[in-house]
Amino acid sequence: MKLYDGTTDPEEHIAQYRERMEIIPIPLHLKEACLCIGFGSTLTRSALKWMINVPPYSITSFAHLFNIFSNQVSCRRTFEKINSDLYQVVQDPEERLWDFVNRFGREALSIPNIDMETVVEAFKMGLRKDSPFYEDLVMTPCKKLDEIDTQNRRNFAPERNQIIKEEVEKLPKIGMIKEVKFLRWLSNVVVVQRKNDKWCNISKTGEPDV
Numbered sequence: 442m443k444l445y446d447g448t449t450d451p452e453e454h455i456a457q458y459r460e461r462m463e464i465i466p467i468p469l470h471l472k473e474a475c476l477c478i479g480f481g482s483t484l485t486r487s488a489l490k491w492m493i494n495v496p497p498y499s500i501t502s503f504a505h506l507f508n509i510f511s512n513q514v515s516c517r518r519t520f521e522k523i524n525s526d527l528y529q530v531v532q533d534p535e536e537r538l539w540d541f542v543n544r545f546g547r548e549a550l551s552i553p554n555i556d557m558e559t560v561v562e563a564f565k566m567g568l569r570k571d572s573p574f575y576e577d578l579v580m581t582p583c584k585k586l587d588e589i590d591t592q593n594r595r596n597f598a599p600e601r602n603q604i605i606k607e608e609v610e611k612l613p614k615i616g617m618i619k620e621v622k623f624l625r626w627l628s629n630v631v632v633v634q635r636k637n638d639k640w641c642n643i644s645k646t647g648e649p650d651v
Contacts, residue, residue, distance in 0.1 A: 447488035447514045455507055458483055476503040488514060522552045527563035538572065 442461060445454040458480060467475050477500055481492045491513055500506045530548050532541040545567060549560050568575040 442483060444485040445483055445488050446486040447484075447491070451511045451514045454483070455510070473503050477506055480506065522548075524552060524556045524559040524563075526552065527560060528566060530563065531567045532569050532572075534569070538568075541567070 442457060445451070459476070462476055462479065465475075480503075481489065484492050491510075495509075500509075527545070527548060530545050532538075536544075545564055549555060565575065
């Protein structure tokens with residue numbers, strides 16, 4: 442049985458504890474005392490500290506212990522997240538877009554029975570309004586989170602789009618790449634500016650393509 446630390450539902454823990462104690466043959470006249478004495482061995486951290494500080498001889502029955510224990514730790518209970526909680530996930534002023542996308546994705550995965558329309562709308566509302574990607578989502582709405590991810594990977598500064606196009610068109614001509622049909626974007630193009638002010642595409646090895 443997992444030790445209880447006071448951060449989840451106390452009623453669930455007590456129910457599991459009683460089920461386990463039921464299979465132990467305890468004389469009826471000792472059952473209440475054994476339930477109270479053994480309960481402390483199932484606790485840890487803040488829940489155990491509370492149990493240790495309970496005044497001696499102040500517990501009259503296990504039902505009494507159940508009530509005061511539940512009241513004490515109820516404020517620590519972890520409630521199930523809902524879709525609207527995603528509106529609280531907001532991009533920090535200094536947070537990079539990709540870091541925010543990852544953080545938002547982790548929060549979305551923790552919500553059961555998620556509504557994708559709410560997810561997309563909450564993501565858009567959480568973006569910094571001065572972000573070019575926010576403007577892109579407003580102009581080109583998405584219906585799914587993976588569409589946002591694809592759009593994010595394809596989002597380039599306008600002044601680099603023509604450079605990227607020219608550099609990519611050179612590669613098939615020199616036999617560096619060949620056209621392959623994929624439904625999804627595989628990797629971002631990375632361009633850097635040389636000392637002579639010309640731009641070049643950078644391969645995965647970090648070396649300029651010829």
